[in-house]
Amino acid sequence: QEQLVESGGGSVQTGSSLTLSCAASGFFVSDYCMAWFRQGPGKKREVVGVIDKDDYTTYVEAVRGRATIAKDNTRTTLMLQMNNLKPEEGGMYYCAAGRPYWCRAWSVDSTSFTYWGQGTQVTVSS
Numbered sequence: 001q002e003q004l005v006e007s008g009g010g011s012v013q014t015g016s017s018l019t020l021s022c023a024a025s026g027f028f029v030s031d032y033c034m035a036w037f038r039q040g041p042g043k044k045r046e047v048v049g050v051i052d053k054d055d056y057t058t059y060v061e062a063v064r065g066r067a068t069i070a071k072d073n074t075r076t077t078l079m080l081q082m083n084n085l086k087p088e089e090g091g092m093y094y095c096a097a098g099r100p101y102w103c104r105a106w107s108v109d110s111t112s113f114t115y116w117g118q119g120t121q122v123t124v125s126s
Contacts, residue, residue, distance in 0.1 A: 002026040002115050004095050009120030016085050016124070022078040022095030022117055030055075030075040033103035035113060036067075038122075040091035045110045048080065048093075052103035060105050063089075085124045092119040 008020040020036070022029075033052050039045040049059035051069045059067050068081045078095050098113030 002097070004097065004115055004117035006093060006095055006117040006120040009093060009122045011123040011125065012085055014085065014087055014124055014126045017081065017083045018085060018122060020080045020082075020093055020095075020120055020122075022080075024076050024078070024097070027097070027115075028075040029071050029078050029097065032097040032115075033100055033108070033112075034069070034071070034078050035096045035098070035105075035108060036069060036078075036080045037094045037096060037110065038089065038091045039094065039119075040088070043091070045094065047105055047108055047110075050103050050105050050108060051078070056103075058105040085122075087124045087126045090122050090124040093122055094119045 003025045005023045035050040036048040037045045049069045051057045066083045095117045096113035097115040100108045100112035
């Protein structure tokens with residue numbers, strides 16, 4: 001059974017860095033378009049970045065240069081490193097797996113993905 005489990009969330013101060021992990025079971029993350037999403041309080045779930053099956057990464061403009069998505073060598077874990085975090089970037093972070101037509105941050109949304117984790121909470125205090 002396909003499952004995703006996120007971890008690594010917590011409370012940090014503005015300007016800090018954080019690394020989130022997403023453990024996959026029942027499939028390899030290298031076989032899917034993998035994404036990280038963020039959902040702030042009262043807001044819709046929005047993509048942060050994606051990594052395709054060839055490990056090509058793309059990010060939304062707001063995090064470009066501060067976010068890094070990568071897979072580990074076991075092909076079962078997805079990671080998101082965020083640097084210089086801002087208060088507005090707090091929220092629930094979700095990883096997702098899917099097979100959209102084009103795996104790019106600007107071409108996908110939440111409907112593009114089939115499997116979701118339960119999320120991990122990130123709080124950024126000013």
